[in-house]
Amino acid sequence: MTEIPSPLPGDFRSGYIAVIGKPNAGKSTLLNQLLQYKLSIVTRKPQTTRRNVIGIHNEPGAQAIFMDTPGLINPRYNLQEAMMRQVQSAIKDADLILYLVDCADKLPAEADIQAMLKPVACPVILGFNKIDLIDRRKLLPLIETFGKLYPFRTIIPLSAEKNDGVDQLLREVVKNLPQGPPYYPSDYITDQQxxxxxxxxxxxxxxxxxxxxxxxxxxxxxxxxxxxxxxxxxxxxxxxxxxxxxxxxxxxxxxxxxxxxxxxxxxxxxxxxxxxxxxxxxxxxxxxxxxxxxxxxxxxxxx
Ligand SMILES: Nc1nc2c(ncn2[C@@H]2O[C@H](COP(=O)(O)OP(=O)(O)OP(=O)(O)O)[C@@H](O)[C@H]2O)c(=O)[nH]1
Ligand SMILES: [Mg+2]
Known part of the structure; x- marks a missing residue:
């Protein structure tokens, strides 16, 4: 039998976090880094991830169930449509959304962000990934600009690859999960075979x-x-x-x-x-x- 982590269930936080963003934003890299095992494959090619995979982070007092999703695109064929349906279902099931942006890439348009997050009722955390690739002086203005586009719960700069800012992000995620008992036993790490x-x-x-x-x-x-x-x-x-x-x-x-x-x-x-x-x-x-x-x-x- 697996033990339910202390403290008491009343103080326990748990929930689903949908990790979304454009292809190549670094979603799978981030999850592998957060979970400290290889949940998702990572390549330089966009559209690597094709379906949702969950990876579970357990700590005393919290269970964070992360969903890795395929990168957001406008579908051109049925497989891509199926991939986007996976993202929609992840968003629908989520208690928290982690929206990841590659800050070294072309930034998403304001209208796109608003359209994407419009139907979302849960809090959204924005992660600016790949800060190792940009001049740090550009960060503050970037955070200010994005802060005006959407009421993000918080904005965290990070580098998934260099493991910089990942712990801070995890703290914010856990802090923003709803209170509730764990969904899975504490030794579960994924739902896949x-x-x-x-x-x-x-x-x-x-x-x-x-x-x-x-x-x-x-x-x-x-x-x-x-x-x-x-x-x-x-x-x-x-x-x-x-x-x-x-x-x-x-x-x-x-x-x-x-x-x-x-x-x-x-x-x-x-x-x-x-x-x-x-x-x-x-x-x-x-x-x-x-x-x-x-x-x-x-x-x-x-x-
Ligand atoms: N320099 C740098 N590269 C990164 C960082 N995070 C991810 N990458 C690289 O970006 C590329 C894409 O990473 P993935 O994790 O596969 O991206 P993804 O968002 O899961 O992509 P899809 O599954 O295609 O949607 C890989 O070559 C990673 O090594 C980072 O913080 N810094
Ligand atoms: Mg991926």
């Missing part, structure tokens, strides 16, 4: 390894995940792509590219599972899957 993370690790390697467009056309499915008698875990994963031409890119000359992705993924999965694994990767074409509702449903992007 091991196989989800295994698929995500493979997807991260694909995002890092291949050029511009191909990773966006991939989906990774774990078809088999079995512990063998010798203690090894056997994992059979299928990389779905949309066209034959992408298949040959993924496989590469004499299979070299796929082999490399497999090696990189296997090393990380072994660390994650803390067990040796045998990883088999297959590549299959599923024509235009990003536009097919039935496929998106089967792959778990749509309910």
């Amino acid at each position: 091991e196989r989800f993370f295994v698929a995500e690790i493979i997807r991260e390697k694909i995002f890092k390894f291949y050029g511009q467009e191909v990773p966006y056309a991939t989906h990774v499915d774990i078809e088999e995940f079995k512990e063998r008698e010798n203690g090894k875990v056997y994992v059979r994963a299928v990389i779905f792509i949309e066209r034959d031409s992408q298949k040959s890119i993924i496989i590469g000359k004499k299979g070299q590219a796929l082999k490399k992705v497999g090696q990189l993924a296997r090393q990380e999965i072994e660390v994650f599972l803390d067990r040796p694994i045998f990883l088999e990767l297959f590549v299959k074409v599923s024509a235009d899957w990003r536009k097919q509702e039935a496929q998106l449903r089967r792959m778990g992007y749509l309910r």
Whole structure:
């Protein structure tokens, strides 16, 4: 049995925090830093995160349930629409919103911020991320400008990557959670199964390894995940792509590219599972899957 952390439940704070912002704002990096484990994959490419993942922070007196979400975009195809629906549902469920902005990037337009936060009833904390990339003298004017756009609960400058300001942000988050008992036992850290993370690790390697467009056309499915008698875990994963031409890119000359992705993924999965694994990767074409509702449903992007 897990203990409910002290102090008494009456003083306890708990709730859901939706972490939202444009692609590449650093949402997943921040969550990994906050939680001190790798919840979400991080790459230099925008639109890396495709669905909501929760990561739970427990401390005496509080449980903060963070939801990592896909970056905010105007959807152009069904997968992106499904991604935006995930964000909307995270916002709807939230007790607190953490809106993350990359302060080294083009800043969001006032109208966009107001449109996005208009239906929101809960408090919103604004995080200015990547302050390591800008001249600190620019910060104060930036905070003043944003302070006039929306009644943010507070504005916190931070660098998720350099772990600067992250603790302060966490304190503000906990302070602004509603009072209530914990939702999960205190040893829970996420709602996802091991196989989800295994698929995500493979997807991260694909995002890092291949050029511009191909990773966006991939989906990774774990078809088999079995512990063998010798203690090894056997994992059979299928990389779905949309066209034959992408298949040959993924496989590469004499299979070299796929082999490399497999090696990189296997090393990380072994660390994650803390067990040796045998990883088999297959590549299959599923024509235009990003536009097919039935496929998106089967792959778990749509309910
Ligand atoms: N310099 C700097 N880079 C950062 C910081 N935080 C994140 N990054 C980088 O920004 C890129 C995007 O980070 P992610 O955490 O994947 O961003 P995201 O908001 O989750 O992106 P999507 O999942 O695509 O919506 C990665 O290359 C990170 O290493 C930061 O504080 N400073
Ligand atoms: Mg992300």
